[in-house]
Amino acid sequence: MVPVSLYLFLSVVLFSVGVVGVLTRKNAIIIFMSIELMLNAVNLSLITFSRMHGNLDGQLLVFFVMTVAAAEVAVGLAIIIAIFKKKDTVNVDEMNLMKW
Amino acid sequence: MELAIFIVLAVLAISSAVVVITQKSPVYSVLALVSTFFALAGIYVLLNAYFLAMIQIAVYAGAIMVLFLFVVMLLNLKEQYYVENPKKIIGGVLGLAFVFALLFPIFEIEKNLVPESQMPVGDAYNIGIRLFTDYVFPFEIASIILLIATVGAIVFTKKHS
Amino acid sequence: MEIKIPDINWLMASPIVILSIFGMLTLIFGIAKGRHTKKAVFVALLGTLLALVSNFICLFEFWQKTNSTFSEMLTSDYISTGFNFIFLTVTLLSIFVSHKYVQDENLPENEYYGMMLLSAAGMMLMASTTNLVVVFTGLEVMSIALYILAGIKRNELKSLEAALKYFLLGAFASGFFLYGISMLYGATGTLDLKIMAEIVSKNGTEFPMILMVGITFLIVGFGFKVALAPFHVWTPDVYEGASSPVTGFMSVGAKAAGFAAFMRVFDVALISIKTDWIDVLAVLAILTMVIGNILALQQTNFKRLLAYSSITHAGYLLLGIIAGNELSSQAIMFYLFSYAFMNIGAFAIITLVGNKNEQFVNVTDFTGLAKKKPLLAFLLTIFLFSLAGIPPMAGFFGKYFIFSALIKSGATNLAIIGVLNAVVGVYYYLSPIVLVWMKEPNEVEINDTNPMLKFALIISALGTILIGIFPSQVMSFLFQI
Numbered sequence: 234m235v236p237v238s239l240y241l242f243l244s245v246v247l248f249s250v251g252v253v254g255v256l257t258r259k260n261a262i263i264i265f266m267s268i269e270l271m272l273n274a275v276n277l278s279l280i281t282f283s284r285m286h287g288n289l290d291g292q293l294l295v296f297f298v299m300t301v302a303a304a305e306v307a308v309g310l311a312i313i314i315a316i317f318k319k320k321d322t323v324n325v326d327e328m329n330l331m332k333w
Numbered sequence: 334m335e336l337a338i339f340i341v342l343a344v345l346a347i348s349s350a351v352v353v354i355t356q357k358s359p360v361y362s363v364l365a366l367v368s369t370f371f372a373l374a375g376i377y378v379l380l381n382a383y384f385l386a387m388i389q390i391a392v393y394a395g396a397i398m399v400l401f402l403f404v405v406m407l408l409n410l411k412e413q414y415y416v417e418n419p420k421k422i423i424g425g426v427l428g429l430a431f432v433f434a435l436l437f438p439i440f441e442i443e444k445n446l447v448p449e450s451q452m453p454v455g456d457a458y459n460i461g462i463r464l465f466t467d468y469v470f471p472f473e474i475a476s477i478i479l480l481i482a483t484v485g486a487i488v489f490t491k492k493h494s
Numbered sequence: 495m496e497i498k499i500p501d502i503n504w505l506m507a508s509p510i511v512i513l514s515i516f517g518m519l520t521l522i523f524g525i526a527k528g529r530h531t532k533k534a535v536f537v538a539l540l541g542t543l544l545a546l547v548s549n550f551i552c553l554f555e556f557w558q559k560t561n562s563t564f565s566e567m568l569t570s571d572y573i574s575t576g577f578n579f580i581f582l583t584v585t586l587l588s589i590f591v592s593h594k595y596v597q598d599e600n601l602p603e604n605e606y607y608g609m610m611l612l613s614a615a616g617m618m619l620m621a622s623t624t625n626l627v628v629v630f631t632g633l634e635v636m637s638i639a640l641y642i643l644a645g646i647k648r649n650e651l652k653s654l655e656a657a658l659k660y661f662l663l664g665a666f667a668s669g670f671f672l673y674g675i676s677m678l679y680g681a682t683g684t685l686d687l688k689i690m691a692e693i694v695s696k697n698g699t700e701f702p703m704i705l706m707v708g709i710t711f712l713i714v715g716f717g718f719k720v721a722l723a724p725f726h727v728w729t730p731d732v733y734e735g736a737s738s739p740v741t742g743f744m745s746v747g748a749k750a751a752g753f754a755a756f757m758r759v760f761d762v763a764l765i766s767i768k769t770d771w772i773d774v775l776a777v778l779a780i781l782t783m784v785i786g787n788i789l790a791l792q793q794t795n796f797k798r799l800l801a802y803s804s805i806t807h808a809g810y811l812l813l814g815i816i817a818g819n820e821l822s823s824q825a826i827m828f829y830l831f832s833y834a835f836m837n838i839g840a841f842a843i844i845t846l847v848g849n850k851n852e853q854f855v856n857v858t859d860f861t862g863l864a865k866k867k868p869l870l871a872f873l874l875t876i877f878l879f880s881l882a883g884i885p886p887m888a889g890f891f892g893k894y895f896i897f898s899a900l901i902k903s904g905a906t907n908l909a910i911i912g913v914l915n916a917v918v919g920v921y922y923y924l925s926p927i928v929l930v931w932m933k934e935p936n937e938v939e940i941n942d943t944n945p946m947l948k949f950a951l952i953i954s955a956l957g958t959i960l961i962g963i964f965p966s967q968v969m970s971f972l973f974q975i
Contacts, residue, residue: 234336235339239343240339243343243346246350247346248669249429250350251350253354256425257422262359262401263359264662265401265662265665266359266362267353267354268666269366270354271673272672273369273393275669275676276389277373277377278677279676280455282683283679284382285680286680287451289452289453289460290679290684291685292382293463294630294676294679298630299385299388299392299393300475300478301668303397303482304478305638305661306400307483307485307486308485308489308638309641309662310400310404311489311490312645312654313404314407315489315654328655328659438701438704442680462497466497467567468565469564470568471567471628474631475631477635478631480518480612482638484642485609485638485639485641485642488602488605488646489648
């Protein structure tokens with residue numbers, strides 16, 4: 234049997250990798266992928282806790298997280314495409330019309 | 334046996350996650366992210382969340398990642414390698430240390446998973462029953478979220494007069 | 495196995511359901527070509543008014559005790575009805591302010607009003623639930639619709655950049671928020687805030703450390719959404735880049751919704767371990783007020799000025815959360831209710847003076863406004879006085895109630911710091927007023943043929959003054975005390 238803390242450890246590592254990705258990368262698409270990574274880490278921890286407590290509530294929340302992730306991807310990529318059409322870049326450091 | 338499978342999947346998930354954020358080319362990042370999602374789907378199966386494992390592959394690896402790949406190809410970002418700023422990398426390392434320090438308490442959990450017999454299995458039947466009774470209200474909200482997303486995608490990408 | 499459908503009380507859900515249905519109707523009107531396309535604004539107005547009526551009915555029906563339906567997913571009590579009034583007022587005023595702007599800038603009308611209504615429905619969801627699943631889904635309904643609204647001027651790079659920044663940081667914050675929820679669930683085994691409150695107060699939790707980490711992550715997530723100090727960096731850019739009416743809408747709406755959920759989580763579920771989180775919030779509140787005030791001093795763009803002002807206001811509201819007693823929840827609602835009128839009023843004037851393409855949104859563009867349009871200058875003065883918290887405007891009593899709730903809970907030091915900040919804040923609100931009244935007019939032309947916006951201005955001004963004159967009556971109406 235795998236102990237709970239190992240599952241959570243994996244979740245923490247994935248979450249941290251996602252956070253570092255968001256903080257260090259400049260490419261908006263990769264930042265966005267790092268956010269997806271964070272959401273997946275959350276899902277893993279929710280499913281683990283769900284199994285630990287023996288109720289399904291955590292798994293149901295995961296279902297909604299996935300729905301929201303899909304919706305966010307659709308909107309986010311549309312925004313990125315719209316900017317790319319105008320500016321020919323997806324580098325967040327070049328988004329400097331206003332003081333960042 | 335279970336532990337062995339877990340370790341293999343966990344190593345796969347972590348290493349491909351690292352590839353996602355270190356690769357210069359977004360195409361490789363997308364592919365690495367797909368493999369992270371597959372590894373996670375395997376881990377969901379270990380946790381008896383069969384329905385979510387299925388959804389993970391269908392929605393994440395299937396729909397979401399295809400969308401990502403499609404956009405990366407459409408924008409043809411292959412040549413756009415951005416020089417990374419060393420200051421930002423220091424920030425990233427600090428962020429990593431911060432998150433790790435914050436999350437060490439997970440090791441205080443010595444409780445084990447409940448045995449399989451003591452909880453409803455996360456299959457389509459049990460999830461479905463909860464979803465359409467107790468969770469029917471958030472389920473309806475989810476439909477609104479999807480509507481908003483559709484409208485948003487159209488607003489940003491359609492040609493306008 | 496038999497499947498039990500939960501009992502449903504449709505009256506309780508009616509404000510949200512009506513608003514969502516009319517949001518969709520507004521979108522559908524876009525498909526009907528021809529003479530119907532320009533009528534989206536009336537559908538939106540009708541929907542908001544109907545929702546307002548049904549919220550009144552809810553108020554009188556459910557004020558005595560907490561009611562819930564949809565298996566405890568939806569709650570109706572004085573907090574939810576009070577916040578619904580705030581959201582619906584904001585939506586109503588924003589529709590009036592937007593009407594001409596949307597036509598002039600050639601924005602997609604149906605999508606604009608549709609997103610506005612659906613976003614307001616999301617805000618109402620966040621305020622009328624005690625379940626974290628609904629808080630999260632409501633938050634996302636609101637946020638995704640706001641990302642779209644921020645970037646709806648898709649011909650302009652500035653607006654799109656605002657949308658991208660808002661989107662990336664918003665999604666990042668959602669990640670933290672969700673991890674916080676996950677930790678709370680791990681520590682207590684439930685997602686329902688009322689059950690969670692019982693578990694936490696009875697025997698603490700099995701895993702106190704996990705709970706603390708969860709609280710930290712929740713604070714980060716909420717901090718991004720309501721623009722608290724270390725997490726505020728997106729605010730000025732998004733406020734500047736988005737269209738002025740949208741900025742007015744989201745500055746009040748998103749903040750109110752964020753604080754509604756903040757209040758439910760911290761002042762209901764986690765109140766029994768208040769000593770564990772109060773210090774963190776106190777530091778954040780002080781930081782938020784000070785940083786907001788200092789950075790506001792240097793702004794030349796009026797929208798950025800109000801962005802920093804809104805950060806400072808988030809600091810005062812956080813003081814209300816820290817107080818955490820019966821009085822404070824009412825004080826927070828009163829504050830937000832008056833903030834809705836004065837802030838939307840201020841953004842309405844910016845919309846009007848800004849003219850086509852928002853070319854005149856610098857503070858200096860308002861120089862000598864009093865000589866050209868004395869009434870407009872007078873209204874601007876009312877709103878800025880109220881934002882600064884000068885009596886007898888509504889903003890003064892908002893601050894007054896928050897500080898007295900704080901003193902009642904024993905945190906006198908914090909209240910003193912809050913008052914000092916409020917005094918410092920007066921300075922940057924006064925400098926535009928000096929420009930408006932004391933200087934000779936500049937060449938900026940003001941085109942004020944905009945009846946709907948003027949109507950919104952009058953309502954906001956009346957609201958700001960009347961709430962200031964009759965604060966206790968407003969309180970007793972909102973909370974039926």
